[in-house]
Amino acid sequence: MRILVVGNEGQLARSLKALSPPPGVEIAAVGRPALDLLDPSTIKIAFDAAQPDLVVNAAAYTAVDKAESEPDAAFAVNGAGAEALAQQCAMRSLPFIHVSTDYVFDGSKSSPYRETDPVSPLGAYGRSKLEGERRVAAACPQHIILRTAWVFSPYGQNFVKTMLRLAASRPEIAVVDDQIGNPTYAPHLAAAILEVAQGIARRDSVSWGLYHAVGSGEVTWCGLAREVFALSERLGGPKADVRAITTAEYPTPARRPANSRLDCTRLRDAFGVELPAWREGVEDCVRELLTVRQPEPLNRSGP
Numbered sequence: 001m002r003i004l005v006v007g008n009e010g011q012l013a014r015s016l017k018a019l020s021p022p023p024g025v026e027i028a029a030v031g032r033p034a035l036d037l038l039d040p041s042t043i044k045i046a047f048d049a050a051q052p053d054l055v056v057n058a059a060a061y062t063a064v065d066k067a068e069s070e071p072d073a074a075f076a077v078n079g080a081g082a083e084a085l086a087q088q089c090a091m092r093s094l095p096f097i098h099v100s101t102d103y104v105f106d107g108s109k110s111s112p113y114r115e116t117d118p119v120s121p122l123g124a125y126g127r128s129k130l131e132g133e134r135r136v137a138a139a140c141p142q143h144i145i146l147r148t149a150w151v152f153s154p155y156g157q158n159f160v161k162t163m164l165r166l167a168a169s170r171p172e173i174a175v176v177d178d179q180i181g182n183p184t185y186a187p188h189l190a191a192a193i194l195e196v197a198q199g200i201a202r203r204d205s206v207s208w209g210l211y212h213a214v215g216s217g218e219v220t221w222c223g224l225a226r227e228v229f230a231l232s233e234r235l236g237g238p239k240a241d242v243r244a245i246t247t248a249e250y251p252t253p254a255r256r257p258a259n260s261r262l263d264c265t266r267l268r269d270a271f272g273v274e275l276p277a278w279r280e281g282v283e284d285c286v287r288e289l290l291t292v293r294q295p296e297p298l299n300r301s302g303p
């Protein structure tokens, strides 16, 4: 099975490329400029060149706050761009795994969200991703949409890297403690996607549709920051005191859901896939950042 990953340098794309696939599975990735979601002709050329058996979309417009001031850019990539990929998959009868977000919800539910819960995004990014879900589902019958959340990894920009970077220059960091979610380690999500892809290849009948896929366990941003520093300190890395604040004390252009938790029962039941605990991911990530990659990524600007 040849898997084509769309996106090259993002957290998920890099995690997919870093997998060691089993014999008989090849993973190739293509991103900008060779494949630009804003230019459908490049999608066709990239598919012709790769001749994939299955396609994973790991590319997206992910600048949540910036999307508030440039919603058209977010919709072009996350809506029309995702649809163009789905159409190309449909034309070739290829299964398509697309990735979406917890930000399709408004966070007002008091328990983890299920796939059947009503959506109501709070911002332009969430609306653009929801548009993508709808367009993908309409364009390509053989689709799996995986909603994930709070993604972190040794790559790119994310909360864990930002915390370590800030701790190098500040004794105390104020972090929001009234948003709860399921931190998801991109390499764990990548491994889950590979399992789903193999499940699709093995099965005669696949339950296409929408699934939630996040790390096991839940925590607030503040709790996550404290865990990062506990691990970092143990490994001889930077540490800061974490002061709990409310969302109201940390205004951002885009509103975020207070409850981002996603229930992943459907994914487990349909594919037997369950992501490891977020804590295991944090441990791997911090270790990798402190021992293997330092100092380059910690000096890069975070989100």
Ligand SMILES: NC(=O)c1ccc[n+]([C@@H]2O[C@H](COP(=O)([O-])OP(=O)(O)OC[C@H]3O[C@@H](n4cnc5c(N)ncnc54)[C@H](OP(=O)(O)O)[C@@H]3O)[C@@H](O)[C@H]2O)c1
Residues within 6 Å of the ligand: 006, 007, 008, 009, 010, 011, 012, 013, 031, 032, 035, 036, 037, 038, 057, 058, 059, 060, 061, 062, 077, 081, 099, 100, 101, 102, 129, 148, 149, 150, 151, 152, 156, 157
């Ligand atoms: N990060 C999170 O916390 C989070 C939370 C929930 C859901 N998700 C979803 O998870 C998926 C993976 O996210 P991530 O964290 O890996 O994102 P990321 O690190 O921001 O990477 C996004 C990738 O998309 C590529 N891209 C953007 N516009 C493109 C275009 N026009 N054509 C082709 N490629 C384009 C970027 O390419 P360049 O390298 O060329 O810029 C980048 O490699 C996305 O669908 C995202 O919406 C993420």
